[in-house]
Amino acid sequence: MKNLDRRHFLKKTSLSAAAISILPNTLSAQRERPLGATYMGDFAATKLEVVRAAFIGVGARGGNHLKFLAALPNTEVVAICDIYEDLVKQKVGWVREVSDENRHQNIAEYSGDEDQWRHMLKDVRPDIVFIATNWHNHAPMAIEAMNMGAHAFVEVPIAVSLQEMWDIVDTSERTKKHCMMLENVNYSRDELMFLNMCRQGVVGDILHGEAAYIHELRWQMKEEERGTGSWRTHHYAKRNGNLYPTHGLGPVAQYMSLGRGEDSFKSLVSFSTPAVGREKYAEANYPKAHKWNQLEYKGGDLNTSIIKTKLGKTVMVQWDETSPRPYSRLNLVQGTKGTLAGFPTRVALEGGVEGITKDHHSWVQGEQLQALYEKYDHPLYKRLNQAAKGSGHGGMDGIMVYRIVECLQKGLPLDQNVYEGCFWSAVAPLSERSVASEGAPQPFPDFTRGNWKNTKPLSIIN
Numbered sequence: 001m002k003n004l005d006r007r008h009f010l011k012k013t014s015l016s017a018a019a020i021s022i023l024p025n026t027l028s029a030q031r032e033r034p035l036g037a038t039y040m041g042d043f044a045a046t047k048l049e050v051v052r053a054a055f056i057g058v059g060a061r062g063g064n065h066l067k068f069l070a071a072l073p074n075t076e077v078v079a080i081c082d083i084y085e086d087l088v089k090q091k092v093g094w095v096r097e098v099s100d101e102n103r104h105q106n107i108a109e110y111s112g113d114e115d116q117w118r119h120m121l122k123d124v125r126p127d128i129v130f131i132a133t134n135w136h137n138h139a140p141m142a143i144e145a146m147n148m149g150a151h152a153f154v155e156v157p158i159a160v161s162l163q164e165m166w167d168i169v170d171t172s173e174r175t176k177k178h179c180m181m182l183e184n185v186n187y188s189r190d191e192l193m194f195l196n197m198c199r200q201g202v203v204g205d206i207l208h209g210e211a212a213y214i215h216e217l218r219w220q221m222k223e224e225e226r227g228t229g230s231w232r233t234h235h236y237a238k239r240n241g242n243l244y245p246t247h248g249l250g251p252v253a254q255y256m257s258l259g260r261g262e263d264s265f266k267s268l269v270s271f272s273t274p275a276v277g278r279e280k281y282a283e284a285n286y287p288k289a290h291k292w293n294q295l296e297y298k299g300g301d302l303n304t305s306i307i308k309t310k311l312g313k314t315v316m317v318q319w320d321e322t323s324p325r326p327y328s329r330l331n332l333v334q335g336t337k338g339t340l341a342g343f344p345t346r347v348a349l350e351g352g353v354e355g356i357t358k359d360h361h362s363w364v365q366g367e368q369l370q371a372l373y374e375k376y377d378h379p380l381y382k383r384l385n386q387a388a389k390g391s392g393h394g395g396m397d398g399i400m401v402y403r404i405v406e407c408l409q410k411g412l413p414l415d416q417n418v419y420e421g422c423f424w425s426a427v428a429p430l431s432e433r434s435v436a437s438e439g440a441p442q443p444f445p446d447f448t449r450g451n452w453k454n455t456k457p458l459s460i461i462n
Contacts, residue, residue, distance in 0.1 A: 030445075030446045030449055030450065031166065031170075031449065032449070033173065033449050034170070034173075034174065036174070037170070037173035037174050038173055038176050039173065039448070039449075039451045040169075040172050040173055040176075040178070040417055040418050040419070041260075041417050041419060041448060041451055041452070041454070041455035041456075042413045042417075042455060042456055043176070043178070043413060043417070044407075044411050044412055044413045045151065045176070045177070045178060045408065045411065046411060047408075047409060047410060047411035048127050048408045048409055049074065049409065050074050050075070050076055051069075051074065051075045051076070051127055051128060051405055051408050051409060052075075052076045052078045052126050052127040052128070053066075053069055053075060053076065053077055053078065053126060053127065053128050053129070053130065054077075054078055054079040054080070054081070054120060054121070054124055054126035054128070054129045054130070054150070055077070055079070055080050055081065055091070055129070055130045055132070056081045056082075056117045056120070056129060056130070056131050056132070056133060056141055057081075057082055057131060057132040057133035057137075057155075058080055058081075058082045058087050058088065058090075058091040058132070059082070059087060059132065059227070059228075060228075061132040061155055062082075062130060062131075062132030062133075062155070063087070063090075063091050063094065064391065064392045064397060065130050065132065065182070065397065065401055066080070066091055066094065066095065066130070067091075067094045067095070067098055068388075068391045068392075068397065068398050068401050068402075069130075069401050069405065070094070070095040070098050070099055070103075070104060071098040071099065072401070072402065072405050074405075074409060075103070075405060076103055076104060077095050077103075077104045077107055078106070078107065078108060078124050078126050079107060079108040079109075079110065079120050079123075079124040079126060080092060080095075080107060080108075080109055080110070081109075081110035081111065081116050081117045081120045082110075082111055083111060083112070083113075083114070083116075084111060084226070085111040085112065087111075088109050088110070088111045089109070092107050092109065095107065108120065108123065108124050117141060117144075118144065121144060121145060121148040121150070122148065125148060125149060125150070126150050127150060127151065127408075128150055128151045128152075128153060128404075128408065129141075129142075129145040129150045129151070129152055129153065130153045130182075131145070131152060131153065131154045131155060132155040132182075133155075134231045134232075135157060135160050135231075135232075135235065136160060138154050138155065138157070138158060138159055138160070138164075139158070139159035139160070139161075139164035139165075139167065139168055141154075142154045142158070142159075142168055142171075142179050143167055143168060143171045145177075146171045146172060146175045146177040146179060147171065147175060149175075149177070150177065151177050151178040151179070151180075151408070152177065152178070152179040152180070153178075153179075153180050153182055153404060154179065154180070154181050154182060154421070155181075155182050156181055156182065156183060156244070156246045156247065156425070157181070157244070157245075157246055157424075157425035157428060158179070158181040158418075158421040158422055158424075158425045159422070159425055160425075160428065160429065161429055162426060162429050162430075162445055165422040165425060165426060165445070165447065166422075166445065166447070168418065168421075168422065169418060169419065169422060169447050172418045178414055178417075178418065179418040179421065180404070180414050180416050180417070180418065180421060181246065181416060181420070181421030181424070181425065182400065183246050183247070183250040183400075183416060183421070183424070184392075184393055184396045184397050184400045185247045185248075185250055185251055185329065185393075185396060186250050186251050186254060186396075186400070186415065186416065187380075187381075187396040187397075187399040187400045187403070188251075188393070188394065188396040189373075189377070189378075189381050189385070189394070189395075189396075190331065190342055190345050191251040191331065192377075192378030192380060192381045193372070193373065193376050193377055193378055193381070194251070194255060194331070194333060194340045195251070195254060195255055195378065195458070195460070196376050196377070196378045196379075196460055197340060197376050198255045198256075198333060198335075198340075199457075199459070199460050200376070201337075202337065202338065202340075202349065202376075203333060203334070203335030203336070203337050203338045203339065203340060203349070204335040204336035204337030204338070204350075205335055205336045206255065206256050206313065206333055206334070206335045207313055207314075207334055207335060207336065208313060208314050208315070208316075208332075208333075208334040209252035209253075209255065209256055209313075209314075209315040209316070209332060209333045209334070210248075210252070210315070210316045210317075210318075210330040210331075210332035210333075210334075210341075211245070211248030211249040211251070211252040211315060211316070211317045211318075211329065211330055211331065211332075212248040212317065212318040212319065212320075212328055212329050212330040213244045213245065213247045213248050213318075213319050213320075213321070213329060214318060214319070214320045214321075214323075214325060214326075214327060214328040214329070214330075215320075215321055215327050216320075216321065216322065216323060216324055216325065216327075217321040217322075218277070218278065218281045218321075218322060220232060220233070221233050221278075221281065221282065221285075221292055224291075224292075233278075233292065233295070234295070235299070236278055236297065236299045236321070236322075237278070237295040237296060237297045237298060237299065238298060238299070239298070239299050239428075239432055240272050240275070240298050240299045240300055240303075240432060240435050240436070241270060241272065241299070241303055241305075241428060241429075241430075241431035241432035241433075241434070241435050242270065242303040242305050242317060242318070242319040242427050242428060242431040243299070243303075243319060243428050244319055244321065244428070245305070245317050245319060245424060245425070245427035245428060245431075246421075246424040246425060246427075247329055248317060248318075248329040248330055248331065249315070249317050249424050249427060250416070250420070250424050251329075251331060252315060252331065252332075252333060253315070253420065253423070253424060254420075254458050255333045256309070256313065256315070256333070257457035257458070258309060258315075258423065259419055259420055259423050259447075259448060259452045259455070260420075260452060260455045260456065260457045260458060261452065261453060261454070261455055261456060261457050262311075262457060263309045263310055263311045263313060264309065264310050264423075264444075264446070264448075264452045265307060265309060265310075265423050265426075265444035266307075266308050266309055266310045266443070266444060267307070267308050267441045267442060267443050267444060268305055268306065268307050268308070268427065268430045268431065268434060268441065268442050268444065269305065269306050269434050269439050269440070269441050269442070270303060270304070270305040270306075270430070270431035270432075270434035270435050270439065270442075271303070271304055271305075271434075271435060271439050272299070272300025272301075272302070272303045272304075272435050273300040273301050273302045273303075274300060274301070275297045275298055275299055275300050275301060276301055277301045277322035277323060278297045278299075278301075278322055279297045281322075282295070282297075300435070301320060301322040301323055302318065302319070302320040302322075302323060303318065303319045303320070303431060303435070304316065304317075304318050305317045305318075305427060305430075305431045305434070307427070307444075308441075316330075317427055318330065326343075327343070328342070328343040329342060329343065330342060330343065331343065337349060337350050338350055338360060339360075341363075344365055344366070345365065345369060346363035346364060346365035346369075347363065347364045347365075347369070347372060348360045348361075348362065348363050348364070349364075353371075353372070355371070356368050356371065378460065379460065379461070379462045380399065380403070380460075380461050380462070381399070383462070384398070384399045384402055384403075385399070387402065388402060403415055403461075415458060415461070417455075418447075419447045419448045419452070419455075422445075422447045423444065423447060426444060426445065426447075430442040430444065
């Protein structure tokens with residue numbers, strides 16, 4: 001800035017903000033579906049008697065998915081790929097430990113350079129591929145997996161740009177292969193119970209939701225060369241918006257049936273606080289010359305975005321991985337007859353909850369919730385909770401992987417379709433554009449090309 005006079009600087013930055021606010025319109029416009037493409041909203045693929053699975057990225061997340069899937073009947077782990085050879089060798093050992101049958105005997109191992117995953121897809125031709133790598137690799141890997149004949153299951157977010165999301169949708173529709181984002185929180189006990197209560201009309205007509213990912217993760221900066229912090233820290237420094245919206249938004253969007261028959265995403269406005277916490281953390285914990293102290297942290301510590309739906313409903317989505325505060329996903333849904341809320345889990349209903357509260361001015365919470373669990377626990381949770389114990393995140397990871405395998409083996413539609421993964425992930429690039437344009441509304445792309453109106457809301461699966 002030393003070489004720029006103030007007038008030139010203001011002119012330049014104003015033009016940049018204007019360009020950013022206009023850009024989303026080109027990517028948000030509804031695209032025509034190419035001839036021969038198939039809408040994937042309620043798509044059910046041909047049954048797979050045995051699910052042959054490959055894994056790209058087997059650190060914490062990918063490794064846990066692999067271990068749980070390998071123990072399920074009629075599955076075969078056919079390939080494991082990671083940059084680090086030691087992780088591949090370790091996870092091959094894990095697979096052999098959990099299998100009590102003569103399966104998983106010929107696991108192809110790939111490690112080393114960045115393109116090994118491409119060789120794996122070409123050599124092995126798996127039925128499905130789990131992708132748990134850094135965010136920038138999600139879209140290219142999912143697209144190539146589908147092009148090579150596999151269903152793709154991608155860690156969150158499904159992609160980082162709107163262009164990548166459109167490319168994923170187009171590839172899924174052209175190849176008739178699933179691409180599901182692995183939003184595990186949709187399978188948590190409370191989220192499943194809230195979905196069941198919403199479907200039964202307990203809270204009446206839903207008007208508003210609140211979702212968040214508030215999780216202090218500054219400690220990840222200790223992973224300087226290897227691990228999540230080694231690449232995620234650069235996102236915090238360079239990008240300003242809600243970078244990780246789906247854990248909170250996924251369940252709330254399904255409560256409200258957004259993108260599925262009743263309503264869909266329309267627009268978003270977003271604001272970020274100043275970026276302070278990461279810079280102070282780096283200064284306090286690393287030498288002045290350390291690489292974390294050489295970054296210019298542009299991403300605000302807390303981002304708040306408001307989504308407006310086509311029916312005029314609202315969803316507040318917050319993100320904060322920096323501030324010293326307890327974990328929360330908010331997980332609130334408000335209707336004409338009451339409110340369901342999380343962290344801590346609590347319920348308030350008009351007229352009260354029989355035998356517990358007299359009216360909506362008091363929460364049902366703590367030990368009082370047991371009666372509601374007994375009445376409204378989701379049948380899927382009751383069926384799979386024991387089988388999923390120890391799978392990670394209180395069992396939600398295992399229920400998710402179990403359901404993926406179950407749907408593929410039975411030829412059922414998946415619980416989360418490709419469009420939902422894109423809608424939920426789109427909050428990140430849209431929020432960045434809104435923040436950069438002083439909160440200007442950003443239109444959501446309609447990844448379904450209007451077919452959300454004919455897509456069934458997620459039912460209560462037994």
